[in-house]
Amino acid sequence: PYHFFTRLLENLRLSGNAQIDANLAAVTAKLQIPGQPILERAVLAGQRRELLAARWLINHLLATPQPRQINDQSQPQAAEQLPLPVVNIPSDRTITPNTPSLLSPRALQATIFTSCLNKLQSPLQNVTDVSLEIDILRPDKKRELLYLILQKVADTLDDLRNSQIEIRQLSDIKSAILHELWKEVSTEFFGKFSRVRFGNNQIEIINVILQSSGVVQTGILNQIPLVVDLFSYLLFQTDLIIDNTNYSAGSFEANQQAEMLLENLLIQVGNAVVQPLLNYLGDIEDIKQNFYDRKLISTREIERFRNSLSWKYRIKNLVTEPKAIFESRYDLFVFAPRGIAKTSIYAPRRQELAELSGIRLWVTLGLEFGDAIAPRLQSLLSFLGSGVVFVLTKIVGRGLGLIVRGILQGIGSVSLPEGKNKKS
Template structure:
């Protein structure tokens, strides 16, 4: 299946022209990704593997991108500088979506997507420097961060859309940034970790707990973990803004030429994409997220080379699990029941299989043997009489 996925990706890159072919190839890629995830979930849950899959072990960091931190460079400021520079380089060259999910930022054209991600990175840099300068610690970091979010997103929207750009709307020139800021309904992504997990190590040099070890940012594993969390915040926040931009473009056709890809200027294509994103978000929120909470996993979007890929971090999420409404907790109850019943079902099927083997070999087999022997003996007697 992995070979098929690689082959499909290669075909997708080679077929740069032809919308129908690209849509068919993209659909096939989504089918393979979903089938792969389903098989991993199915076989792991039934206990066919000897050991559970580890999502956050040391060997997994071999697949993470290298940022070449000097082991003697033990200051959080220098570590953040190198992470920021690497991400800036990636965003300037654009990023590819290898998550297996639809992303709203894919709908933006290259310039707007680049400006959005770079603006978010710049604002995060300002926040980290302010936290370091003002010596903000502990829970005050979370409070400071949440208070800053509305202003941060407004600033990012102005940089992405252009503070002075005006486009006609209903025959009247309107400020793009002003309309977006006014109409956007800011929501939080529930899959984002607490801000202290990112800002504490980067702004105050707090150690990071990885596989039972407290590591500082001069350790490559800690630096790579922080880079993954930073990338996750950038992509998920850009997704929130991108979804609001798509919603506004749906009601402001002239805005599509400025912000979106060329194929999304067509109303049908845009509405289809919005419906697909809404369905995906609904399924993720009400079904996939409870399963991840129960399995103590956090889905992180991290950047590997120039691609956005999924990455799972194992951490305790019991408090979030308890806060779920009762009908979402039913999903976790079904999983718990399945885990409890699966060994008994395996044992039952094994016993039934053994019984069937015994019946076929000891009873049916012997009966057939006796019948065949009787037939052969009867044929032998008939042959003897014919000779006489």
């Protein structure tokens, strides 16, 4: 009976822990999705705390009692013959292993690309406070463009494998890879021989797009972070170092980080494809009918959208980017259940910080000065606030109390003679 009771408790504890761990992993994964409302995150955080508390209770209430140690030599032999407890875990509960997988580079790439492909089925509405060039596209055109970029990235990886490139060469050819990717996507998305009427002339769209290669390369493509790390991971299964953490190649965490980098790459290349169209052919009727969202087809809305993008790049160049460099982070755009969201990851950017100059440098100096003076200023304001409260409550309050008391006494002294006069 004792061993039966012990095995029963152990089965219950392990089975309960398995279910709690599965639910805990699901809730934790949802908490890591960017762009969620604050209320939903609070609910998920509460569920996570409840699961942790439930696991603690199970481990303490269903703890297996330890039998007394017996010096008899025959006891261990008898214990070895006891069957091990069997734990039945429901088949619909799966726990994601943290150990690295043994997938080949192509299989690893297929896993990550399939996950990204599934996310593209979700809404692609921009839920951030930052305007993106692809926001002007119709939902079907936006999805088509991102599908095409994903396909071209896969083709680029195949070409790099066939060329037997080495890891150390990726940094040298990064710009060329991104430029060729942008060129191929633009040509296929707009059509190699597609023409539109511009004034009295018929012009090829792709020729106008490719004339902006220098601006696009400098302003967007070269600013995409950690492209070399992503390609190195997909081609050579190197470990990923994200947020100051080393993720083993093939592990669940590493694949998640690689998906984020891939999603940001797709979105930024999409922005690079659409930007020349907005700058040079943005108000042509054929372009509006074939590509634009119907909410942004009027000339006023197009100009407002272009001005918003222009301000975005000015603010980013002068304020947002220096701040991100000073805070050692990169901003990434990713696919979330509600649409395109923004998240941040840590990355060392000391060299970029040393190269800042002009207004960008003064922005970082202002942030540093604010960090240095803010605690002291807060302490000073707190002290002054306490002094003001003391003056108002102790001195002014007592003074007002004395004044009110004097007024009441004066009223009483006046009313007393009047009462005597009435009696007389």
